[in-house]
Amino acid sequence: MRALAAAAITAALALTSAGAAAQDGEAGGAGTLTIGIDQFPSTFHPSINAMLAKAYMHGLTRRPVTAYGPDWDLVCMLCTEVPTLDNGLAEKETLPNGDTGIAITYKLHPEARWGDGHPVTSEDVKFAVRVGQHPKSGVPGTEIYERIREVEVHGPKRFTLHIDRVTFDYNAFSMPLLPAHLEREVFDADPAEYRHRTTFQRQPTNPGLYNGPYRMASVERGSRAVFEPNPEWHGEPPAFDRVVVRTIENAAALEANLLSGSIDMIAGELGLTVNQALKLKERAGDRFQFAFKPGLIYEHIDFNLGNPILKNRKVRRALAYAADREMIVQQLFGGEQPVADGPISPLADAHAEDVPTYGHDPEKARELLDAAGWDDKRRGIRHKDGEPLRLTFMTTAGNRVRELVQTTLQSQWKAVGVDVRIANQPARVFFGETMAKRDYKAMGMYAWLSAPRSVPRTTLHSDHIPTADNNWSGQNYPGYTNKRMDELLTRIETELDTQKRHELFAEMQRLYAKDLPALPLYWRAQAHVLPTWLTGFRATGHQFPSTLWVEQWGRSGAQ
Structure with a gap:
């Protein structure tokens, strides 16, 4: 009954969102392209807070060298x-x-x-x-x-x-x-306050912030941003008079808005999972184009290594053994997204095969927890020195797939005596404050994207641990410190011989598997759902979003 009620509520929310969007009259209009994504940026400054939603929007408006x-x-x-x-x-x-x-x-x-x-x-x-x-x-x-x-x-x-x-x-x-x-003037006035006073934060529609095919014309924070052609753009003129990017944080609502015509497409970078898109294709395959792109997108759970429970490597390994990740990818993604065993994708040349893995082994998990001193069981929950083995688990609220993964893992961990409490937040808070300032209590689930030739230095090197002293710079959110890992990351970057570099990459991956600063979950693929009339679109599968080539997109024929 609870499951049916939850489904009914989700459907009602989806229809309500779709109806409200339809009143805007955005999608399908002459010269307008409306895109649905599931997150909204915490800031529009391109260098502060790494967040895919921001990179996706900046793909319309800005260009890197x-x-x-x-x-x-x-x-x-x-x-x-x-x-x-x-x-x-x-x-x-x-x-x-x-x-x-x-x-x-x-x-x-x-x-x-x-x-x-x-x-x-x-x-x-x-x-x-x-x-x-x-x-x-x-x-x-x-x-x-x-x-x-x-x-x-x-x-x-x-x-x-x-x-x-x-x-x-x-x-x-x-x-x-x-x-x-x-x-320059804003930064020079007070570098420590710059992130809050930057023009990107105070005046995000200032045209001088953008050098790409579009510039931001208006924004409703948390909801949508509207982009219009940049008359100063030096390249090929974009085809659309207006691009609207709408944030809809619920997958069912994204689908409902698409099917009602309130949005034209769902971005593969920030939308449906492969399995959700395949089910949509079965129902409405003649109405849309579907593009599936295997990617360098790594869904995982960061362990806060400052947590006294998670400091113990035996506990982290136990959590890995207790998690049936293969069952998760089979049931939620139809096996289309492989289990991840580390931060280097099987699609990358540097991926190593001889890396220790953590198959589903609840008995091994129980042995490790016993060895870590959590052997006092009370009403199904392990205790140590009178304290329960209790961990907080966070991710982006409203992301249905992540929430399903959460509840599945919560149940699997409970089976070995770990009490997991879920406490999710809106994406802009989760990324902009909680993870950025390492303010998560135990576990945080999200994804990292990488470039085709990428070294995970900013996420694994000890110099990149965010602290108050460095004004929360860095992306090593677990707080992972290992001298050998630091050495390997530095040597990998400076090794020009490909074979030697791959040998260093392999050692790095084995060390990652041994220390387990994060729990790898699965490699995500991008599932782009596009209007049939959209031309010129190309998925990337890596950290540079498809919008960086938006000037190549267009409409085919009369609509």
Whole structure:
């Protein structure tokens, strides 16, 4: 009865949301494309708080210097040519301490401009690096910025980055640029408060923030953002007069809005699971296009290693053995999304096969919990020194799939004597505050995306643990510290020999499996549900969203 009631409530919420959206008259209008996603950004600043919803919207409005394209090749977006050692735009150089660094010269597109007409220049690069290097700016992944010894400006459209080491992906300069003419004064006034006073936060519709095909015309925080063509865009003009991105945090509501015509498409990056999309295809396959793209998207659970229970590696391993992840992917995703055993995708060349795995073994889980001292059982819950084995489990509220995974794991862990309490939050709070400030009590479930050639330094290196002292910079939310892991991550990046690099990657993956700072769940695939008339769309399957090529999208024929 409870399940039926919950289903009825979900259906009612879905229909209510669809009806409200229909009154807007957004989808299907001449020149309008309306997209549904399931999250809303906590901030629009491109360098603060890594969040896919923001990256998806910025794909419409902003361009990095380089990016990995749909074919997983590195391409120029704001530059005119990818620098390489072969073409002479990259050169090794000897550092004052005798080490080897590299100088990489980029040429910005001569017509690249911000939406207020101000040119995109080398000064924007220099300012973005200065913000990223400041310890109080709140920018995560500061190691990337700290490696830049100097930004040498040769002119408005030409600059050289002097990097303190030679990495195998030395020319992938994808960090976001910042409009210095708008942001410099705000930053200089108080770097520690910059994240709250940035123009992206106070005036997100300021055209000078955007250099892509569209610029943000209006925004209703938590609900939707409207984008209109950027008259200063230097590339191919986009086909749509308006793009509306609506946030609908419930999968059933997303489907209902799609079927009612209130939205035109559901983004594969932030929408339905593969299984949900396959079921929708069975019911309405003739009404939409369906594009399925295996991806570098890693759903997992971060363990807060500051939690006194989770500090014990035996407990973390017990939780892994007690979790029947294979059953989860079979029942929820029809086996279309494989179980994850670590942070390196089987699709990546660096993936290692000889990595320890945690198959479903409840008896092994019980043995580990006994060995960890949690052997006093009271009413089905384990205790130690009179305290129950109780953990809080958080994720993004309203995400039906994650909530199903949660309740399934909660039941499986209870079977071995672990009491798990669920406490979910809206995505913008969960990502913007709770995870960013390591304010989750025990476990936080979400996904990391990576580029085709990516080293998980910002999530695993001890230098990237967010703290109040570094203004919550970094993405190592578990607080994981292992000297050997730090060494491996550094050596991987600087090893240019592919075979040797893969050997280091393999050791890194084995160490990850041994320490288990997070519980891998499954590798997600993107399930894009598109209107039949949409042309030019290409899924990427990695951290650079499909919207980065929105100017290639269009309409076919009369509608």
